[in-house]
Amino acid sequence: MRPPTSAVPLTAGNGRVKEARKLSRRSVRAERRLFLADGPKAVEGALGADGCVVEVFATPTATGQYAGLASADVPWTLVDDKALAGLSDSVSPAGVVALCRFLDRPLADLLGSQERRLLAICADIRDPGNAGTVIRCADAAGADAVVFAGHSVDAYNPKTVRASVGSLFHLPLAVEPDPADAVRAAQAAGLVVLAADGAGEVDLERAGELLARPTAWLFGNEAWGLPAELAALADHRVRIPIHGRAESLNLSTAAALCLYASAREQRR
Template structure:
């Protein structure tokens, strides 16, 4: 029987039912598996060896995304053709994009992230899955070495979080840790300064860029989207840094603040340490 003649799996199929359980956090925790929805997420997941365990696809998506199908075949990943109802039962979006992958957990021990590079992001008690996913995406775009989700932060394998990363979940290491204060101490012991993003901070972000503070190995500490960082946690940081607001906006949301801070550090860390005089200038101008 050719694949075209093979019966499609339905929402009543045992394999589909098993995968559908991964929409629940308890099932994800028990199996250490999660769902990645859409071609972008599935394509990026396949770049991580051994990450993808199984792919469910409707016929149209299988035809449209032959590159994904080929990558799955090279890794001997099971490819299951399903009907529209089965795919819809696995997807969380209103208009599913035809592909859902079952993937293994990707998180690593916190020490692996703490020593992984000069720019890190720490999300402390970040509860909104969209915000957490966007911070991971911003960290990836800024060239950060990893992200730590601490305290009671949202599950990074929540479907909305995975979608908000737009594939960045598969690009950089993620660590989970319950004790944020302990993570801050470990970062500082490793020679990484901790900068708390705080609207009431004593140090202005622009000044931190100008005085060289941002050029040092840095972990940015971001707090809960509703109440920010607790005072006792912010006090553990090397500096509390505020983003200057030049207009009349009351504040910036978490994801926007994270993008501004991470890119400010990325720019400072990539800037030449010593900037020479302008070409042709032989000395001070004046009498």
């Protein structure tokens, strides 16, 4: 195991701990382009992303428990339980938190770096749990990237990071202020943009030929979906059939169905 950078655990009053604790605020994260990844799964994912981790804070107990993580070639700093609790937003902290660099890349670079066959564009999604789950679903479906567009929740919100269960560190991420620009950029890169829309003219279960093409799925806000003007920019609007009496599907559930439908057709 790599020796910790400090043999004596730092307390909550330590300057480095205080500075790291400020990253609970979105404005500070955005200014410094740093965020905290809380828990062993998140830390493991962060350590697997080259150059992402700046430093790991861990209690002595967690350092022994997660010896495999502690062997990574990054600064590993011991902190006491109170200091760790201040860095974690979990009710029951696991004892290990990584200080990480932002991962997002400009959308133009992301689309131009290589051929992309499956993207998820999230427009104005607000719930951090949903956002993290969409990232996780995109990762599981083998998507090439995720785009957070418009006034979406911060991708580095602690709840989003935790809900992604490490997937935030597995696939490229872009943040685009204007959802319409994200749609146009995807189309310019040769992707068919499919808007997930309950009133769509295309039935997901009958869209096999369409889904086999390089695709960017466009998902809207949890409460009001996609604005009409944004949905109109898509090449097609696709509906998920509701066979029972449910009014609609949760955003992350809908995203999982759409992304997996594309993944299935693209792998035939």
